[in-house]
Amino acid sequence: MNANEIRDIVEKHPSDRGGLIAILEDIQAKYSYLPEDALRLLAEETGTSLVDIYGVATFYSLFSLTPRGKHLCSVCMGTACHVRGAPVIADEFSRQLQTDPGETSSDGEFTLDTVNCLGACAIGPVVVMDGHYFSNVDSGQVKRIIKKTRAGLDDAQIKKHMRHYLYDVNCSRCNHSLMDPDHPIDGAPSIRLTMSSERQHGWIRLSALYGSFTVESEFGIRTSTVLDVFCPHCHGELKSPTTCPLCAAPMVTLFIRSGGVLQICSRRGCKGHMLDLEGAGI
Amino acid sequence: MITLTINGLQTSVEKGTTLLEAASSLGFPIPTLCHMEGLSPYGACRLCMVEIGEGPRAKLVSSCTYPAQEGLKVRTASSRVLRARNMVIELLLASCPQSKTIQDIAAAHNIRRQRFRQEYEDCILCGLCVRMCEEQMMAKAIGFRGRGQNRTVGTPFDIKSDVCRLCGGCIYVCPTCQLRCTYTEPEKAICGGCANLAPPCVEKDQFDDMMCYMTPCVACEIEKD
Ligand code: SF4
Ligand code: SF4
Numbered sequence A: 001m002n003a004n005e006i007r008d009i010v011e012k013h014p015s016d017r018g019g020l021i022a023i024l025e026d027i028q029a030k031y032s033y034l035p036e037d038a039l040r041l042l043a044e045e046t047g048t049s050l051v052d053i054y055g056v057a058t059f060y061s062l063f064s065l066t067p068r069g070k071h072l073c074s075v076c077m078g079t080a081c082h083v084r085g086a087p088v089i090a091d092e093f094s095r096q097l098q099t100d101p102g103e104t105s106s107d108g109e110f111t112l113d114t115v116n117c118l119g120a121c122a123i124g125p126v127v128v129m130d131g132h133y134f135s136n137v138d139s140g141q142v143k144r145i146i147k148k149t150r151a152g153l154d155d156a157q158i159k160k161h162m163r164h165y166l167y168d169v170n171c172s173r174c175n176h177s178l179m180d181p182d183h184p185i186d187g188a189p190s191i192r193l194t195m196s197s198e199r200q201h202g203w204i205r206l207s208a209l210y211g212s213f214t215v216e217s218e219f220g221i222r223t224s225t226v227l228d229v230f231c232p233h234c235h236g237e238l239k240s241p242t243t244c245p246l247c248a249a250p251m252v253t254l255f256i257r258s259g260g261v262l263q264i265c266s267r268r269g270c271k272g273h274m275l276d277l278e279g280a281g282i
Numbered sequence B: 001m002i003t004l005t006i007n008g009l010q011t012s013v014e015k016g017t018t019l020l021e022a023a024s025s026l027g028f029p030i031p032t033l034c035h036m037e038g039l040s041p042y043g044a045c046r047l048c049m050v051e052i053g054e055g056p057r058a059k060l061v062s063s064c065t066y067p068a069q070e071g072l073k074v075r076t077a078s079s080r081v082l083r084a085r086n087m088v089i090e091l092l093l094a095s096c097p098q099s100k101t102i103q104d105i106a107a108a109h110n111i112r113r114q115r116f117r118q119e120y121e122d123c124i125l126c127g128l129c130v131r132m133c134e135e136q137m138m139a140k141a142i143g144f145r146g147r148g149q150n151r152t153v154g155t156p157f158d159i160k161s162d163v164c165r166l167c168g169g170c171i172y173v174c175p176t177c178q179l180r181c182t183y184t185e186p187e188k189a190i191c192g193g194c195a196n197l198a199p200p201c202v203e204k205d206q207f208d209d210m211m212c213y214m215t216p217c218v219a220c221e222i223e224k225d
């Protein structure tokens, strides 16, 4: 741990209670866990007592006080996934990785976690490996998921990316199609969503062409504002617990009709996205 | 001044008075556990429930945290209150039957049985010690950690705190480790084991590296299976 790095992080955020969570998030992003020394230094720098910092750090399951593995595997144990056999899947991961939920395998490769509902119940049981969604998992697939992760999920994915891939996506909450043939962008039906930012509310349409970042919207949005995105049909918010690999804003989850999950960054202008066709194929 | 009715009696109290204070000033007894004069209200134990409002909109609130409101109708011993209170006592007995404080409360309410799975917790998470340490001792050495069923009280990282004053205040107010902290009044202790600890007990060798309440008490250690 580097004291100056911590000081830099502290300076970036307000020193109130809300700022504390943001600071802890940044420290965790940097070291993949919250080192004890960092928390002690944080207490000194912000004047917040260590008891309060420790209380917050242990309250949210997002934070970890022990080093995390290279890969984070979260098995959903929410009600919907639970009844479809999530405990068996979690047990199988435990057995294969030889580690208990909440802990890291002895080779430091995998941290196994259980979470309560990822908001993707329709495709459960869900396992998220480093931000990649695997849907309808059964215990027989566990070994393959681990193997794929070791080989590198991102490598495996690029091969699947087709140059002219056209998304056909549904709402991750109500499964209603989001495609809008009446308003084509790049010559193909666009993806229609509702957005809100700074008390303004309106439609936003994205190009469905893979690799194109053309966006049209009802009102102008300043670059780098983080948008709240909703389904125009069920009005559910489409925020995912995953954060953007490029800018750390929350991602927006969409289901790909033919299977798989597409996540796009909610920050205007950020090109962060994760396409996950693996989940469907496996 | 705020005028309200408690058990049919009208009374006027200062703004900011809690229902518990208003009721006690009229002499209506309300049992409490996590409430202590000199510490901020916390509302953790729910033992002090009273019923407010009327008809279908009547509801139970914790009187130690609820401020008096103009025209409020309060009942401190309606059948609904008694049912809720007895349930809370049974639940406390289920989690911490060895506590002298809880035993006393149960006895005073004539509760001799509880219907739940028996546990023997060291802590009921009443928060008295945390508030004592922060508000009276200005130390902030201990606090809550974790969430839900993993919530515990202790020092950060479970190691001896460098801001703890070793005042023993936390142990003194704890309702579940009364056996340990009655050394100031040995005649009250059940087994007397605690009286044999050299006061202040926190300075005894074996507690050098941790606060007393974090280990099973030597005086009242009970067999857990
Ligand atoms: S003994 Fe330490 S932890 Fe307990 S109240 Fe005193 S200062 Fe706080
Ligand atoms: S240790 Fe004792 S005083 Fe502190 S929260 Fe637990 S029961 Fe309450």
Ligand code: FES
Pocket: A076, A077, A078, A079, A080, A081, A082, A116, A117, A118, A119, A120, A121, A122, A124, A125, A126
């Ligand atoms: S229960 Fe698993 S995603 Fe909702």
Ligand code: FES
Pocket: B031, B032, B033, B034, B035, B042, B043, B044, B045, B046, B047, B048, B049, B062, B063, B064, B065
């Ligand atoms: S005394 Fe009011 S909730 Fe504990």
